[in-house]
Amino acid sequence: MVFKFVAHSATVGQIAIREGWLPAARYTNLRDVRRFNQLGFLDIDWKNYQFRRHLSAVRATRPAMTVARDLVRMSDLNRVLDEAEELRQYAGLVIVVPKARRLADRIDMIPGKFVLGYSVPTNYGSTRLPLSAFGNRAVHLLGGRPDVQRQLGDSLHVLSMDCNRFTLDAAFGDYFDGETFRPHPRGGYRRCLRESVRNINALWDGYKLKSGAKRKWAELNRLVTAES
Numbered sequence: 001m002v003f004k005f006v007a008h009s010a011t012v013g014q015i016a017i018r019e020g021w022l023p024a025a026r027y028t029n030l031r032d033v034r035r036f037n038q039l040g041f042l043d044i045d046w047k048n049y050q051f052r053r054h055l056s057a058v059r060a061t062r063p064a065m066t067v068a069r070d071l072v073r074m075s076d077l078n079r080v081l082d083e084a085e086e087l088r089q090y091a092g093l094v095i096v097v098p099k100a101r102r103l104a105d106r107i108d109m110i111p112g113k114f115v116l117g118y119s120v121p122t123n124y125g126s127t128r129l130p131l132s133a134f135g136n137r138a139v140h141l142l143g144g145r146p147d148v149q150r151q152l153g154d155s156l157h158v159l160s161m162d163c164n165r166f167t168l169d170a171a172f173g174d175y176f177d178g179e180t181f182r183p184h185p186r187g188g189y190r191r192c193l194r195e196s197v198r199n200i201n202a203l204w205d206g207y208k209l210k211s212g213a214k215r216k217w218a219e220l221n222r223l224v225t226a227e228s
Contacts, residue, residue: 002153002204003160003220005041005065007033008167012193019197022064022224024162027057040224041162042066042091051083058090064223065140065160067095067117074100077109084114092223093216095140097127104133112137115159115216120144120152131155136212146176146196150203157213159220166196178202 006016007024013036017023022040025033033039042063044054049069058066068084071077080096088094096110097117103109110116116134119127119142134156141149141161149161166176170192175184178199184192209217 001209001217001221002158002207003040003065003217003224004200004204005160005162006164006167006197007041007043007162008164010035011190012167015190015193016197019194019201021197025061027054030057030061033061038224039063040065041160043162044069046070055083055086055090058087062090064092064220065095065115066091067097067140067142068114070097070099070119071103071110072099074102076100081110081114088113093220095142097142098129098133099127101128104129107133107135107137115140117142118152118156120148136210138213138216146200146203147179153204153207157210158207159209159213159216163200166200167193170196176200 004021005024006012006021007026013023023033023036024041024043026043026045028045039061042058042061044067066087068080068087071080084094084096093115095117096114097119098107098110116137117140119125122144136157138159139156140159141152145165146163169181170189173183173187173192174181175192176196176199
């Protein structure tokens with residue numbers, strides 16, 4: 001099982017939860033997740049990151065997972081790890097996203113208590129480290145297309161993922177059919193959402209969790225089960 005999160009609206013959250021997903025939110029907008037008993041993933045506003053605001057939201061929501069600011073420069077390593085440790089006091093698991101190129105052969109500088117994050121390539125940015133740099137560490141996939149996420153699962157030890165792309169297409173009557181996005185033959189916003197979620201789930205059916213992620217999977221599963 002790969003843990004899946006979506007942050008968009010209460011409607012999307014309700015549909016996704018019925019299919020086994022967990023609700024997510026950005027720390028800048030907690031309105032739509034207040035009605036849920038459990039917050040699976042607390043995301044950040046990485047373009048305008050405010051650590052104290054993020055920490056306050058983590059303390060208030062106690063998510064199963066959250067993500068620290070992107071580690072873009074090696075000079076930021078100590079600060080990012082210190083912030084991640086502080087977030088860890090209130091979140092089950094904390095994701096650290098290595099983007100500094102010098103980390104390609106020094107990934108062990110990020111302690112194993114943290115999950116590694118991989119930003120799936122989009123117009124907004126991506127992780128440029130080679131996939132081999134992540135070794136056998138548990139990885140969370142951040143954003144991107146569901147088909148690309150699944151392809152990455154063949155090379156990375158995927159523990160969890162967040163995906164909002166299908167919510168944008170559903171607004172235009174498109175859905176993810178398991179391979180690509182295309183117009184739904186019957187249309188309907190909710191129908192597009194529901195079938196996209198089901199087809200994304202089907203992509204990961206039978207996915208064999210690699211050894212590097214099993215311990216973190218058990219830890220995350222305990223957190224989710226305890227809250228449900």
